[in-house]
Amino acid sequence: MPDEGPKTDSDDEDREDEHREDEDVAFQRLLADLIAAVERGERVDRDALDRDYPRYAKSICEFLDDHERLHGAVDELFEPPSEEDPYATLHSSEDHRSGSRVWSLARFGETEFPISFGDYSLLREIDRGGMGIVFEALHCSLNRVVALKIMRTAGLASEEELRRFRFEAEASAAIKHPNIVPIFEVGEAHGLVYFTMAFVDGEDLSSLVRRRQIQPREAAKIMSKVADAVATAHRQGVIHRDLKPSNILVDEKGEPYLIDFGLAKQEESRDALTCAGQILGTPAYMAPEQASGKCIQNPASCDLYSLGAVLYELLTRQAPFHGPTPFDVLLQVVDRDPARPRQLCKQIPRDLETICMRAMEKDPAQRYPSAEQMQLDLQRFLLNEPILRPRPTLSDRMQMWWRREPILVSHLCGIFSVLLVVIAAQLIRETDSQNTKLKVTLLLVWLVGSLLFQRLSVVNRMTDVAHWLWAAFDVATYTTLIYWADPPRGLLLVGYPMMITASGLFYRARFVVFVTSVCAIGFLLLCVSVEDPMTLRTDFCVIYLSGLVVLGLCLVSMIRRVRGLSDYFGRGNE
Missing domain, CATH: 1.10.510.10 (Transferase(Phosphotransferase) domain 1)
Structure with a gap:
């Protein structure tokens, strides 16, 4: 065996760094899975956690405790009372302006009133997003209806989240324009940060x-x-x-x-x-x-x-x-x-x-x-x-035009290139004119079909169907064109791997598998239906078919890796 040389301290440090990175990734995945389980209402087995992940168990348990306390505080503040409370009943009425359900608390023997939140009375929930929940509220001191936005993460918010929330209020308040909703007040109540703005009834x-x-x-x-x-x-x-x-x-x-x-x-x-x-x-x-x-x-x-x-x-x-x-x-x-x-x-x-x-x-x-x-x-x-x-x-x-219709432009370039080659071959070699007419007719059918599928692809509900049908139509048309071509046909087989490679530009694994499958079927049909030097070599057919499958699998692996990275970094930006 060759001498690899003495191991240095830097090699050990590199291995330790890689090990720490792997552990960090494993920890992040574990934490994400546990949070998802808690959100689904599942119970976390803390004994098993302490046994399997002793290094992280304490930190994770503290985080889960904080997470449960936060949700408990928010639920206690905003959820309607339980039906088991003999002194409270839950009423719902249809709001005539928005059609949404308006929930309010009515105590026994008293008239209906909203939830109290500082100097405001929350009338109904309007909307909720990544940063906060927006309510229609009554400002009791001034007796006016406002929109009140409460930050969802409250006391557990990071400095960046708090800064973004405050900046939203500051940015809106600083701009004076009749078509920008004005900000009235920024404050804190029950440990929750909020700001109020003009209420738009619409x-x-x-x-x-x-x-x-x-x-x-x-x-x-x-x-x-x-x-x-x-x-x-x-x-x-x-x-x-x-x-x-x-x-x-x-x-x-x-x-x-x-x-x-x-x-x-x-x-x-x-x-x-x-x-x-x-x-x-x-x-x-x-x-x-x-x-x-x-x-x-x-x-x-x-x-x-x-x-x-x-x-x-x-x-x-x-x-x-x-x-x-x-x-x-x-x-x-x-x-x-x-x-x-x-x-x-x-x-x-x-x-x-x-x-x-x-x-x-x-x-x-x-x-x-x-x-x-x-x-x-x-x-x-x-x-x-x-x-x-x-x-x-x-x-x-x-x-x-290329950016707007890249698929159509690619098809038109390919179809017209083949059309020129067919016509040039007819003029130079004076081949069978009837066969040339069939090829030209097929290319024109391919052209019309491409224009039709392009029109279908711009319709929202038809986009996916159009792309799948278009791919199948391309392979079928190209296979027919090879069938009508004169032997040897070996160079024309480059079209199948080109189609598979082009399908990878959609970054959809199932689409690549579909195109690879129909290309393989098209090639097999050629092998059993035409007399050509390529069909006389069984080993050639097997190697070529294996190459199509390997190309498709490589593309699928690449797409899944890219999508996995996109999902990972996408969660980090949320």
């Missing part, structure tokens, strides 16, 4: 879009006011970073109000805004540079992209990008352009489509220079005046 844009179709001019009017509010925030150095339909409330008169500055940042604090590797926001409405976690040179441009994404949903009733997981949505945000709104609804005016797509440009430099400029274009549209139209070059148009 619904958010997300609910409004689900309930009814918003007309283009109405959408432009709403977004004009929201863009003006965002422009005011930008002038005061505040970047929202989480603009989406659910963060825009619309009252009964149709007036929009911007809320939830929980992810907002001061523009001058560049270090916090441009932290590499940090993804904050909602994927479907997130700017590409924000989704990729890269350094952001112009943070305000992220809000401009989100304004365009919200306008897109108002016009089309669907988000610009959608997928089975946030990871799939992020991939599309970074690499693809959305389908143009008029592809989904022909009634959308071209000028409004232009405003929407300009705000959603991948390159921040190609977007509106400011939210104020976008608001001015929306005003021009509402006044039937011409909007500003930057003239894209031919290169810009080609790049936009």
Whole structure:
């Protein structure tokens, strides 16, 4: 055996560091599993924990005790009384404004009254998110209805969470605009941090879009006011970073109000805004540079992209990008352009489509220079005046087409390349004209089928079905083309591994398995149906088929690893 040389202290230190890293990862996974079990109501066996993980048992038990005390305090404060209490009954009534259930406590012999919280009476829960719970509340001293937001993690919150919660209140209070909900008070009661803001009697844009179709001019009017509010925030150095339909409330008169500055940042604090590797926001409405976690040179441009994404949903009733997981949505945000709104609804005016797509440009430099400029274009549209139209070059148009329809463009390039080869072969070698006509016809069928599947893929509920059918159609068409080709056909078999590799760009393991399977079936059908030098070598067929399977398995392994890393770091950012 070769001499490996003497072991040094640095080698031991490296092994110890690796061992500690493995233990840290194991500890994090164990803690996550235990918290999930507690949330499901399962009992944690502490004796087994102390026996199996003596190093971590004490720390974990202390953490679980704190977790139980926190939930007990919150449940005692906000949960309705038990039906076993003979002096309390639980009543529920239908709220005529929101349709939600309103829970209140009524003691025996007394009139109904809400839950007391400091100087406020909580009337009902409006909404809850990652940072806090929002209630409709009555400010007893001033006798006015407000929206009261309570931080969920209370005393166990980290300094970063407390800072974010306070900054949300400070950012909203600092901006004076009629379409930004004003902040009244920041305080603490029962050990819980809260702030109050004006109560908007209405619904958010997300609910409004689900309930009814918003007309283009109405959408432009709403977004004009929201863009003006965002422009005011930008002038005061505040970047929202989480603009989406659910963060825009619309009252009964149709007036929009911007809320939830929980992810907002001061523009001058560049270090916090441009932290590499940090993804904050909602994927479907997130700017590409924000989704990729890269350094952001112009943070305000992220809000401009989100304004365009919200306008897109108002016009089309669907988000610009959608997928089975946030990871799939992020991939599309970074690499693809959305389908143009008029592809989904022909009634959308071209000028409004232009405003929407300009705000959603991948390159921040190609977007509106400011939210104020976008608001001015929306005003021009509402006044039937011409909007500003930057003239894209031919290169810009080609790049936009490629980003918007990468699958279709790839198919068109491949189909036309094969078509040119078939026609050139016919002219040079003067092969059977009847066979050439069949090939050309098949290529035209492939072209028409690709256009049809592309149209289906932009429909929200048909996207997945269209992609799976499209893949099967590609393999079937390509197999038929090889069947009609003249021997030797060996070089044409490169198409199968190309299709399998292309399926990996969707980052979906089952899709790769499906494409690999249909490619293998197509190759086997060729082996038993054509007379070709390749079919005379059984070992060649076995090796080639094994290569397809190995390629598919490698892609599946890579996709699962990437998705696992994405889920791990995604939980860390929540």
